[in-house]
Every structure is written in C-alpha cells, then in structure tokens.
Amino acid sequence: xxxxxVSLPGEPKVDLEQARAHGLAPDEYRKIxxxxxxxxxxxxxxxxxxxxxxxxxxxxxRRHLRKLPSKSELVVQGPGENAGAIxxxxxxxxxxxxxxxxxxxxxxxxxxxxxxxxxxxRDIFTMGARPVASMNSLKFGSFEHPRTRYLLGGVVGGIxxxxxxxxxxxxxxxVMFDAAYNANILVNAFCLGLVRKGEMMxxxxxxxxxxxxxxxxxxxxxxxHGASMASAEFDKQSEAKRPAVQVGDPFTEKLLxxxxxxxxxxxxxxxxxxxxxxxxxxxxxxxxxxxxxxIELDLDKVPLREAGxxxxxxxxxxxxxxxxxxxxxxxxxxLKTVFDKWDxxxxxxxxxxxxxxxxxxxxxxxxxxxxxxxxxxxxxxxDRPAAEPKAQPQTKIxxxxxxxxAKALRALLDSPNIASKKWVYRQYDSIVQSNTVLxxxxxxxxxxxxxxxxxxxxxxxxxxxxxxxxxxxxxVGTVCEAARNVACAGARPVGITNCLNYGNPERPEVMWQFVxxxxxxxxxxxxxxxxxxxxxxxxxxxxxxxxxPPTPTxxxxxxxxxxxxxxxxxxxxxxxxxxxxxxxxxxLAASEYAAIFGIDGGRLGAIDLAREAALIEGxxxxxxxxLIRSAHDVAEGGLAVAxxxxxxxxxxILGAEVELGRAGxxxxxxxxxxxxxxxxxxxxxxxxxxxxxxxxxxxxxxAVIGRVIADPRLKISGTLDxxxxxxxxxxxxxxxxxxxxxx
Amino acid sequence: xxxxxxxxxxxxxxxxxxxxxxxxMGQDARILWHKDExxxxxxxxxxxxxFSYGDYLxxxxxxxxxxxxxxxxxxxADGGLVIGICNGFQILCEAHLIPGALTRNRxxxxxxxxxxxxxENASTPFTRATKRGDLLRLPIKHGEGLYVAPEDELxxxxxxxxxxxxxxxxxxxxxxxxxxxxxxxxIAGVANQRFNVFGLMPHPEHAVEAMLGGVDGLKIFQSIxxxxx
Numbered sequence: 002x003x004x005x006x007v008s009l010p011g012e013p014k015v016d017l018e019q020a021r022a023h024g025l026a027p028d029e030y031r032k033i034x035x036x037x038x039x040x041x042x043x044x045x046x047x048x049x050x051x052x053x054x055x056x057x058x059x060x061x062x063r064r065h066l067r068k069l070p071s072k073s074e075l076v077v078q079g080p081g082e083n084a085g086a087i088x089x090x091x092x093x094x095x096x097x098x099x100x101x102x103x104x105x106x107x108x109x110x111x112x113x114x115x116x117x118x119x120x121x122x123r124d125i126f127t128m129g130a131r132p133v134a135s136m137n138s139l140k141f142g143s144f145e146h147p148r149t150r151y152l153l154g155g156v157v158g159g160i161x162x163x164x165x166x167x168x169x170x171x172x173x174x175x176v177m178f179d180a181a182y183n184a185n186i187l188v189n190a191f192c193l194g195l196v197r198k199g200e201m202m203x204x205x206x207x208x209x210x211x212x213x214x215x216x217x218x219x220x221x222x223x224x225x226h227g228a229s230m231a232s233a234e235f236d237k238q239s240e241a242k243r244p245a246v247q248v249g250d251p252f253t254e255k256l257l258x259x260x261x262x263x264x265x266x267x268x269x270x271x272x273x274x275x276x277x278x279x280x281x282x283x284x285x286x287x288x289x290x291x292x293x294x295x296i297e298l299d300l301d302k303v304p305l306r307e308a309g310x311x312x313x314x315x316x317x318x319x320x321x322x323x324x325x326x327x328x329x330x331x332x333x334x335x336l337k338t339v340f341d342k343w344d345x346x347x348x349x350x351x352x353x354x355x356x357x358x359x360x361x362x363x364x365x366x367x368x369x370x371x372x373x374x375x376x377x378x379x380x381x382x383x384d385r386p387a388a389e390p391k392a393q394p395q396t397k398i399x400x401x402x403x404x405x406x407a408k409a410l411r412a413l414l415d416s417p418n419i420a421s422k423k424w425v426y427r428q429y430d431s432i433v434q435s436n437t438v439l440x441x442x443x444x445x446x447x448x449x450x451x452x453x454x455x456x457x458x459x460x461x462x463x464x465x466x467x468x469x470x471x472x473x474x475x476x477v478g479t480v481c482e483a484a485r486n487v488a489c490a491g492a493r494p495v496g497i498t499n500c501l502n503y504g505n506p507e508r509p510e511v512m513w514q515f516v517x518x519x520x521x522x523x524x525x526x527x528x529x530x531x532x533x534x535x536x537x538x539x540x541x542x543x544x545x546x547x548x549x550p551p552t553p554t555x556x557x558x559x560x561x562x563x564x565x566x567x568x569x570x571x572x573x574x575x576x577x578x579x580x581x582x583x584x585x586x587x588x589l590a591a592s593e594y595a596a597i598f599g600i601d602g603g604r605l606g607a608i609d610l611a612r613e614a615a616l617i618e619g620x621x622x623x624x625x626x627x628l629i630r631s632a633h634d635v636a637e638g639g640l641a642v643a644x645x646x647x648x649x650x651x652x653x654i655l656g657a658e659v660e661l662g663r664a665g666x667x668x669x670x671x672x673x674x675x676x677x678x679x680x681x682x683x684x685x686x687x688x689x690x691x692x693x694x695x696x697x698x699x700x701x702x703x704a705v706i707g708r709v710i711a712d713p714r715l716k717i718s719g720t721l722d723x724x725x726x727x728x729x730x731x732x733x734x735x736x737x738x739x740x741x742x743x744x
Numbered sequence: 745x746x747x748x749x750x751x752x753x754x755x756x757x758x759x760x761x762x763x764x765x766x767x768x769m770g771q772d773a774r775i776l777w778h779k780d781e782x783x784x785x786x787x788x789x790x791x792x793x794x795f796s797y798g799d800y801l802x803x804x805x806x807x808x809x810x811x812x813x814x815x816x817x818x819x820x821a822d823g824g825l826v827i828g829i830c831n832g833f834q835i836l837c838e839a840h841l842i843p844g845a846l847t848r849n850r851x852x853x854x855x856x857x858x859x860x861x862x863x864e865n866a867s868t869p870f871t872r873a874t875k876r877g878d879l880l881r882l883p884i885k886h887g888e889g890l891y892v893a894p895e896d897e898l899x900x901x902x903x904x905x906x907x908x909x910x911x912x913x914x915x916x917x918x919x920x921x922x923x924x925x926x927x928x929x930x931i932a933g934v935a936n937q938r939f940n941v942f943g944l945m946p947h948p949e950h951a952v953e954a955m956l957g958g959v960d961g962l963k964i965f966q967s968i969x970x971x972x973x
Contacts, residue, residue, distance in 0.1 A: 161854050165885070166795045168756030252754050252798025344753065428854045430885045432950050432957075435760045449955065451763075564955070 006367045009311065012043035019043075023050035024233060029381055036375045044313045044361070044368045048376065051226065051279040051317060052286065055540050058380035061506040062538040065519045069533040070526050075495050076534055081291075082204055083124040083274065085534020086196070087496040089560050091453040094201065096130035097193035099138075099461070099500045099556050101539035105246040106188040110155025115163035115249040117190040119321050122167060123275035126258050127324065129202035129265045130194030133434055134448055135164050136461045137174040137190050138500070138554045142183030144417050144739050149178065152186055159249075160190070161428040166251035167258065170437055171429035172446035173459055178417045179596075181465065184544035189500040189554045191461055195450070202265055204274040206292035206327045209355040211271055213285070213296065214333065216340055216347045217257050217323040220281070221306035223247050224319025234505055234543050253322040253345070260343040261324060267339065269332035276323040282316045284325040285351075286359050286376040295373050298351035300363040312363040327353055387516045388509035404598060406641070406672055406721045411731055413638040413673065414645065418593055420735030438567060444634050445490040449564045456564035458492035461556040466591035467605055467676070469550040472514040474605045475591075476521025476553045481613045481678055482634065483557040484529050488617040489632040489680060491568045491624030492559025494529050497522075499536040499555050504548025506540045514551040515540075522553060528610035529617065531557065561624075568624045570633035571650035572657065575711035577630055577683040579659055581640065582619065582696045582703045584612040587674025593637040594673040606676060613678060615699035620680065628692050631683040639673035643681050645715055648725045649732065656725055658716040659707030672717070683709055745972040747773040748786035750816070750832075752807045756794035757829065757949060764949040765790075769965055778810040788825040788968055789816055791832025793885070793947060803846060803888050804834035813839055825869055825968060826941045830886055833933075833943030842936050842943045843901060844893035849886070850926025856885040858957065859924055861932050861946055862912040865905040868935055869971035870942040873963045879916050880909075880960040882946035884924060884932075889945040891927035891934070898929060909933030909944055 013019055020030035023046055033041055033049050041049065051057055059066065071079035077094045078086035084098035102117025118135060125132045137160055142149045164171045169192070224247035264270055272292065274284040281303070289296040300315050310318070328336055333349055340347035354360070359376060361369040372379075404412065413419050426441035438456060439447040445460040462483040468475030484494040499522060504511040526533050542549045561567060572579075585606050589595045595602035623629040635643040644657050662671040684692050689705060696703040710716075713725040747765050751758045758775065765773040774784060783789065796807035807813065813835070820826050820841050828836040836842040849855055861880040863871050874880070893901070901907055909932040913922035923930045925945070933944030948961030 158853070165854055165856075165887075166754070166756075166798065168794065250798070252795060252800070255754055255756070255795075427857055430756075430854070430856050432856065432883055432885065432947075433756055433760065435763055435950065435953075435956060438955055 004367060006042045006045065006370045008042045015040055015043055015046050020046060023047065024054060025050050029053060032381065036379065037371060042368060044316060045371060047313045047317050048282050048369060051282060052376040053380045057279050057283055059538055060381050061383050061385050061540060062515065063382050064384060065516055068519060068523050070523060071532050071534060073530060073532045076532055077198060078201065079534050083127045085496065085498060086128065086201065087534060087558060088198060089457055090455050091450065092198055093195050093450060094198045095193055095457060095558055096125050096128045096196055097191065097498055097558060098124050098535040099189055099191040099498045099554060100537040101500050101502060102188045102190060103186065103502065103539055103542055106156055107186050109246040110152045111159040111162065112246050112248050114156040114159030114188050116247045116321055117188050118160055118163040119249045119251065119254050120277050121190045121192040122169065122254060123277065125192045125194035126261055127202065127204065127273050127275045128196065129200055130196035131262060132169045132192050132194040132258065133436060134193045134446065134459060135169050135171045135191060136459060136556060137171065138461045138463055139174065139176045140182045140187035140552065141178050142186065143180040144178050146183045150740065156188055157425050157428055163249050163251045165430040167255045168433050170431045170433050172431050172437055172440050172448065173461060174426065174441065175461055175463065176422050176425055181550050184547065185542045185549050187502050187552060191556050193459065202270060202273050204272055204288050204291055206272045206288040206294050206296065206353050208271060208330065209294060209353050211330050211353045212328050212333050212349045213298065213351040213353065214326040214328055214336060214347055215303055215350045216326060217345055218250060218253050218320055219304040219306045219346060220310065220315055220318045221320045222310065222314055222318060225314060225317045234541050247319045247321050249321050256343045256345055257322055257324065260340050260345055264336050264339045267335050269329050269335045270326055271329055272327040274325055276325060278319065280317060280319050286373060288325065288327060289353065289359065290373050290377040295354035295356045295358045296351060297354050297360040300361055302348055302350040304346045304348060312361060312368040316361065385506050385512045386509045387512035389513050390510040403669065407723055409594065409673060410641050410645065410721065410723065412597055413593060413642050414728055414732045415735045416593055416597060417736055417739065419638045419642055421733045423733065424736045424740065438564060439490065439569060444486040444570050445559065447490050447567050454563050456561040456567060458487045458490045458559035458561060459556065460486040461554060462486065463552050463554040464591065465550040465552040466596065468518065468552060470591050471605050472517040472551045473521040474608060475551065476518040477525045477608050478676065479553055479555045480522060480525035481608065482636065483555045484531065484617055485678060485680065486634050487557050487559030488620040489568065489634050491566050491621060492561040493621045494531045494557050494559045494617065496558040497526055497531050497533045497555060499533060499553060500539065501536065502539045502542050502549065502552040502554060504543040511548055518551055518553045525610060528614050566624050566627060568629050568632050570647055571631055572647050572655045572683045572709045573630045575655060575709050576686065577709040578686055578689045578705050579657055579707045579709060580682045580684060580692065580703060580705045581679055582616065582682065582701055583677045583679035584609060584616055584701060585677040587639060587670055587677040587679065589670055589674055590676060592639065592673060592675040594639065594669065612701060616678060616701055619696045619699050619701065623692055623695050628684065628688045629682055630685060633681045635679035635681060637675065639675050640679060641672040641717060645728050647681055648715060649729050654713045654725050656710040656712045656714040657707060658710050661706065661718050745771055745788060745969050746786045747771060747788050747790060748776040748783055749773060749790045749792055750776045750778060750812055752778045752796035752810060754795045754797055755792050757947065758792040758794065761790050761792045761949040764952040765965060768952045769969065771969060776812060778812050781811050781815045783815050783819055787972055788827065789819060791828040791835050793830030793832060796831055796835065804831060804838040807835045808839040817841060820941050823938065823940050825971065827870060827968065828943040829947055829949065830945055833945055834888065836941060836943045841941045842934055843897055844891055844934060846888050847890045847892055848888050849890055854887040855924055858883045859946065860912050860914055860922065861909050862916055864910055865908050868908060868939045868942065869968060870964060871908055871967050872970060873967040877916065880963065881951065881958050882948060882961055883950045884946050886945055889925040889927065891931040893928065901934065904937060906935050906937065907931055908935050908942065
C-alpha cells in the first residue's frame with residue numbers, strides 16, 4: 002500500500018488554474034503547497050477549498066470577532082463549540098445560536114430554508130441540549146418584485162415543513178420586505194435548547210484509539226460545495242447552483258435528535274459534531290483539531306446512498322441529518338443499540354490518532370494526508386482594508402404633499418413590514434412541547450421552563466435601514482431593540498447571538514460596514530452585560546455588484562425569575578393610564594414612514610447606552626413588582642402604530658385616548674417617528690406614581706399621555722379618531738390581500 | 745385510570761399528552777413503543793400527534809402497520825377506549841378503526857391556531873364531562889385535517905351521533921369562515937359506531953393550563969378518566 006496520497010485515475014490535474022476554479026486565491030494555493038510540501042491531491046484540493054472558504058474559515062471576520070465580549074458569570078459556553086450556552090437558573094443551561102442560509106434559500110427557497118432549520122437544530126442537540134424553540138429572521142425583496150411571492154411561499158413553507166415535523170416550536174421571528182433584497186434574500190435561523198448544566202456534550206476529540214462513528218442518513222451527492230457557494234457573489238449563473246443546495250429529511254432529523262440525546266445519556270460519547278458545511282471534512286478535522294489530535298477515516302465504510310461516489314464527493318457532500326461521534330473505546334455496541342432502536346445508521350469509520358494528521362483512506366490508498374492544523378487553525382486570516390464610503394447614502398425626496406395622520410396611519414398598518422405576520426406564523430407549529438406562554442405576534446416570545454418558576458424570553462431583530470445610514474449606530478440600535486423587547490416581556494437580557502449579513506468583504510466599504518457593525522454589537526453587549534456567546538457571519542450577499550444593506554441580525558435571550566409576572570403588549574383595562582418612557586427624541590430617520598412616503602428622514606440620533614440599560618432595568622423591575630399592565634416597544638411606524646397594536650387585544654378590544662406633542666401641535670415625527678427606544682406602558686391609575694419614579698428616578702423621560710378607554714377607538718390629540726376594528730382589519734389583511742393579488 | 749401513549753417514530757405530541765395526563769391530571773400514564781405488541785394493561789390508548797414515519801407516503805399510512813397497531817385494533821375490538829389526536833386520528837382512519845379520511849387542508853398549507861369547537865354528542869366516553877352544544881377553545885395544528893367521507897356514510901354517522909365535534913365560530917355557529925380546513929360538515933372529531941374509538945384534529949393536550957392559553961382540553965381527558973370500566 003502506498004503511504005503517499007495520490008490523485009485517482011480520471012481526476013483533474015491539480016494546479017494553480019484548478020485551485021482558482023475551486024475559489025482559492027493564488028497565494029492560498031501556494032500556502033497549501035508549502036504546508037503539505039507537495040502538490041495536493043485532487044481530494045485534498047477540494048478539502049482545502051471548502052475549509053478555507055469564507056463560510057468555514059471566517060478568514061475575513063475572525064480578527065474582528067475577537068473584539069466581542071463573550072464572558073459573564075452566566076456564560077457556560079462561549080464561542081468555540083457548536084453553540085454558546087448561558088446559565089438560566091435552576092440547573093439549566095440554554096444553548097443557542099443563529100445561522101444564515103441565505104444563498105441556498107435564494108436558489109431553492111423551500112429546501113434552502115428547510116435545511117437552514119435542520120442545520121441550526123443539529124448545532125444545538127450536538128451539545129446535548131434538547132431543542133425547545135426556533136425563531137427566524139427573513140428579508141425579502143419588495144412585495145411588488147415578481148420573485149418575492151415565490152420566495153416567500155417557499156421559505157415559509159420550508160421552515161414550517163421542517164420545523165413542524167421535528168417537533169420544535171417556532172415561537173418568534175421577523176419578516177421584512179425591501180427592494181434592497183430583491184436579488185439576495187436573507188434567511189437566518191435560530192434555535193435554542195435546554196440541557197442540565199454539567200450534561201453538556203463537547204466537540205473536542207479525546208483519547209487516541211477511540212473509535213469514530215458515523216450516524217444518521219447515508220451520504221449522497223447533494224450539497225457538494227455548498228460552503229463554497231455561500232462564499233461567492235451571485236450572478237446570472239446562480240440558478241445553475243441548484244444542485245449545491247441540500248435536501249432535508251426532517252423525519253430522520255427527529256429520530257437523530259432522540260437517538261443522540263439518548264446516546265448521550267449512556268456516557269459513551271466522548272465528542273460529537275454534526276456534519277454541516279463541508280460535511281465529513283469539517284466535522285472530522287475540527288473535532289480532532291479541538292482535541293489537539295489526529296483522525297484517520299476509512300471512506301469505504303461511509304454509508305452511501307448510491308454506488309460510485311468518489312472520495313472527493315464523500316468528503317465534501319453536505320447531505321443532511323448526519324453526525325460524527327467519537328466514542329469511548331469498547332463502548333461502541335452501547336451506542337449502536339441506541340441508534341438501532343431508532344433505525345439509524347451507526348458505523349465505525351475510523352479512529353482518533355495521536356499524530357495530528359487528517360488521513361483519509363479509500364480502496365487501499367491514501368487520498369488525503371494533511372496536518373490537522375492546516376485545515377482549521379492555519380487557514381488564512383485576512384486583515385482586509387476597510388474604508389468609509391465617501392458619499393453617504395441619501396434618501397430621495399419625492400414627497401409633494403403631506404399625508405393626513407389618519408391616512409398615514411392606515412398606510413403604515415397596511416405596510417407588509419408593519420402589518421400582522423399571521424399569514425406567515427400560522428404555518429408554524431408554535432405550541433408543541435407545551436412551553437409557549439407567549440408565541441408569535443408578541444414583542445418577545447416567552448417559554449416557561451417545566452418544573453421551575455423561571456421562564457426565558459426570546460427576540461430576534463434587525464434594522465438594515467438604520468445600518469445603511471450608520472452601520473455602527475444601526476447595530477447598537479438593533480441590540481437595544483432586541484433587548485428592550487425581551488425586557489418589555491419582563492425578562493432580563495443575559496445573552497446574545499448574532500448573524501452578520503454583509504456584502505463582499507473584499508470591498509473596503511463593505512468591510513468598513515462590517516467592522517463598524519461588530520463595534521456596535523460589542524459596545525451594546527457590554528452595556529447590557531449580555532455577552533455574545535455564538536454567531537455566524539454571512540458575507541458575499543450581493544448580486545451583480547449590488548450588496549445588501551448591512552444587516553446584523555441579533556437575537557437576545559432573557560431570563561425571567563417568575564413566569565407568572567410576564568407582561569404582554571396589549572392594553573388590559575379601561576381606565577388604565579397610558580404612559581411612554583424613552584431614552585431619546587424620535588426622528589423619521591430610517592423610519593417606515595420615510596420609506597413609504599419617500600422623504601429624507603435625516604441622520605440617526607446618538608444612542609446613550611447607559612440610558613438604554615437603565616430603561617431595561619426599569620422595565621424588568623416594573624414587571625417583577627407587578628406594576629406594569631402592558632408594555633409594547635415602539636418600532637416601525639412609531640407611536641401611533643404601537644398604540645393601535647396595543648389595542649388589538651385578542652381577548653377584549655379596547656380603545657385609547659392620548660395627547661402627543663406639545664399643546665395640540667403634534668407633527669408627523671410625534672406620531673410616526675422611530676429610534677428613540679420608546680415603550681408604551683399601561684398602568685393601573687394607583688401605580689402611576691410608582692412607575693414614574695421607577696423610570697424618572699433613572700433619569701429617563703416618562704410621561705402619562707392618556708388612558709385606555711372602553712370605546713374601541715384610537716383618539717390622538719384631537720386630530721385622529723379611528724375605529725380599532727377597521728384599523729385591525731387593515732393590519733390583518735395587508736399580507737393576505739397582496740397574496741390574493743387583488744390590489 | 746391507566747393510560748398508554750403510543751410513541752411512533754416521528755410522534756411529536758407524545759410528550760405533551762403524557763405531560764397533560766400524568767403531570768396536570770395526576771393520572772397513571774406511560775409510553776408504549778411502536779415496535780412492541782404489549783399494551784401493558786392500560787385502560788385507554790392515546791395515539792398522539794406528529795408526523796409518524798415522516799408521513800411521506802400519506803398521513804398515518806405507514807404507522808398503521810406498526811406492530812403495536814395489531815394490539816390496538818384488538819384492544820378496540822374488545823371495547824377498549826382509544827383516542828387519536830391529529831396524526832393519531834389520521835392513523836385511526838388509515839387503520840379503518842374510524843370511518844372517513846383526512847386530506848390536505850383547503851388552504852393547502854399548515855395551520856396552527858386556536859379555534860372554537862362545538863360538542864355535538866356529550867353522551868360518549870370522550871365527552872361525558874361536557875354538555876351538548878358546549879363550546880371548547882382548542883388549538884389545531886395540521887396540514888391535512890380536511891375530513892371527508894361518502895355522503896351516505898356521513899348521513900348515517902350524523903344519525904347515529906358519531907359526529908362528536910364540529911368547527912364553529914365564537915358564537916357557536918357553523919360558517920365557512922369558521923371551518924379552518926374545509927372539512928365536510930365542519931367535522932372536527934368523530935367516533936366509531938361503538939363509541940369506544942374517537943379521533944379528533946384539535947389538540948386537547950395543548951389546552952390544559954391557563955398559562956399556556958386555556959384549559960378546555962381537560963374536559964376531554966376528564967371525560968375519559970370518568971369512563972373507566
């Protein structure tokens with residue numbers, strides 16, 4: 002047997018040209034030759050090309066991500082494993098992460114979104130945690146774009162088709178439509194699992210000689226070079242990349258969840274990792290590298306869907322629902338018994354070695370033999386130039402006449418970005434597992450923890466319009482918004498995960514947006530004492546030279562000490578005082594109002610993070626003391642929209658009568674301004690003074706602006722008087738109406 | 745009463761049913777594994793919601809061939825109480841333990857929401873804790889819940905009182921808008937002729953705690969518990 006790796010008969014010749022075709026830069030190819038001291042085999046070239054792809058190596062982002070705070074006394078696991086984990090009390094750790102599946106979802110929306118859900122689920126249960134909640138953040142092109150309906154239907158269908166079938170509730174999300182995403186949609190999927198502290202599993206291989214088990218689905222040709230696809234821009238040929246999109250099988254995933262969690266209880270698992278991007282290659286090399294060891298696999302033993310796969314294909318396949326396990330030697334049979342019970346493959350395909358090499362055998366030959374560090378730690382790291390673009394983006398001013406407030410309110414409630422997303426979330430199972438206290442349609446989702454008084458709150462947010470105006474302030478504001486939503490429900494923000502969606506990092510202006518975004522995330526994370534424990538970067542979100550606006554998607558985990566104290570967004574009782582609390586002055590910058598009516602909203606205001614943190618403390622304390630009847634974050638559409646939404650109580654429709662602005666002199670910005678971290682509260686009359694001291698005592702602007710009324714009408718400053726039922730009808734029907742195509 | 749909740753591969757609401765019966769109701773409940781034939785001496789069998797075997801062929805079509813289903817059929821033939829919820833209902837139809845079939849929702853999409861259900865027959869072991877005409881607020885979550893049966897059979901079923909639950913609006917009236925999936929005659933739940941096998945699309949196990957949105961589902965479980973032989 003030859004001990005020197007060889008290319009196989011019929012495989013293309015490996016040279017600089019072939020490397021370029023694999024997406025490797027000339028310098029990168031030379032570095033590979035230097036590391037292994039020879040020309041790589043064709044298989045090795047393929048392996049390097051995915052492991053060194055942006056998607057797998059984070060080569061452009063790594064040095065910046067180090068700036069993110071990842072420690073607190075609640076952090077059980079920071080970055081470095083498959084997901085991060087936070088202590089949520091009573092012996093539980095919450096394991097969570099958000100990840101992008103943008104490129105595949107644009108090419109094939111149903112399978113792209115479905116496998117996005119599947120992939121993030123595996124990142125969670127690979128840690129030994131049972132997935133208990135999913136969320137998603139979706140960005141589509143404008144509703145009028147001919148492809149939007151197809152993509153929306155496909156993505157929502159795929160998320161539901163996969164999520165509903167694995168029994169993990171989809172509890173929250175956000176959906177935005179904007180022409181900036183016409184040619185590059187975003188699909189970011191979040192999952193959270195719970196595990197007893199101390200029972201977490203690791204992806205760190207230990208013990209030379211320990212066997213490596215392949216479990217789950219057989220390997221096919223699907224998804225080969227998916228990671229490379231996600232590391233390049235789109236062009237007219239992207240449609241041809243459809244075969245690089247994986248196909249999901251949620252039924253097998255469900256079996257895999259149960260089998261892996263059951264197998265974990267045997268204690269025979271040393272390390273486990275899912276085969277995600279770059280499949281068998283990344284899982285095997287990363288587990289070995291994390292343990293400072295080597296690994297040797299016999300590719301002939303890998304279960305295949307069809308005969309004739311080459312080692313290149315076996316190693317790069319991104320077939321779904323597969324995991325790699327390092328078992329304790331001699332205990333393979335125990336694990337096999339569990340996987341047999343669930344009718345899943347479990348095959349020993351190799352073992353851990355001491356020699357720190359990644360060695361692949363196939364039909365009596367060695368097809369790859371690479372120092373283990375080369376694939377992960379020695380991947381190139383770039384300090385790409387970042388430069389602020391000279392011309393700031395400007396909004397066109399096309400408004401000729403100011404709409405009346407009533408007309409503007411109706412137009413905003415009819416905007417798909419503000420309107421009810423019920424058409425979307427009705428297609429998701431949001432209640433399975435019996436923990437969902439507040440599901441989709443709320444400011445934040447609230448999930449109780451069984452056999453505990455505690456609950457967790459979850460929210461995912463993004464604000465690309467603000468980020469387009471100022472990538473730093475936009476990112477800070479996004480974190481503030483997600484944290485505030487969690488606090489509105491009564492939970493204290495304790496952890497963050499992020500999905501950073503940007504254009505091509507080789508452009509200095511995109512790199513600048515990214516760097517500023519990371520800095521914003523860092524500063525906000527520090528201010529809230531909520532570390533960033535996991536995350537994902539998605540670059541190259543651009544098509545034919547047009548990058549998406551910078552879109553850092555932020556998910557915040559909050560913890561509630563007593564679930565019975567949770568707060569919802571709806572007004573509860575006629576006669577209650579309506580108050581607002583805020584940290585700044587609202588503006589029309591980056592607002593939905595400015596977008597709809599085509600006006601220049603101006604620049605973003607500064608954000609005082611100390612005040613933001615004070616607001617959050619006040620909200621949590623108010624909820625814990627039972628002083629707050631309802632709390633609703635003012636988001637797109639401003640105060641007028643938030644007031645209307647607070648009236649849409651499914652149990653009892655109420656009205657509101659309020660005064661905005663000074664002495665009947667309210668302007669559009671008072672009604673529809675955004676960006677001031679405003680929260681609408683309703684408070685029992687007798688508690689108003691205590692609530693005021695809660696916020697005013699922290700130096701925040703607090704004002705009682707009116708009261709909840711039994712008459713189901715929204716009355717503002719004598720200039721607006723609208724029936725709630727009619728406003729709600731507009732709000733509920735905006736998306737269905739557009740899908741019916743009758744506008 | 746001793747309950748058995750069958751766990752098929754792909755069952756999803758098995759844990760929720762177990763939780764509702766054992767933790768919330770405080771009754772004796774256990775999981776029954778689909779590969780076993782033994783029913784462990786239980787007095788009521790619950791077939792839970794989910795996507796058994798992925799439901800790739802047709803909902804419930806593969807699950808009915810599970811080893812345990814032989815025992816379930818025999819148990820039902822002997823008069824034992826069997827309740828099938830959502831996918832469980834689909835399996836009971838496929839196994840011909842209940843008349844009719846469940847096909848894709850009229851909207852062609854999955855629907856998860858709380859709906860109003862009217863009790864049409866309160867003299868069954870599954871509804872005896874309710875009164876005829878009672879309204880229950882229960883969640884549905886399914887893609888294939890459109891109930892169909894031949895007209896002749898439907899007429900006979902109505903005459904015999906086999907239509908147990910119907911979708912209605914908040915005022916208890918039938919209407920097209922209140923029929924979420926387009927089921928014939930707005931049927932949400934039916935029993936066999938002997939009234940010992942009951943299938944329903946709504947999920948009573950997801951309506952057992954006020955904090956999670958309502959407790960109307962308890963009435964179904966209380967009815968069954970009160971029907972112990």
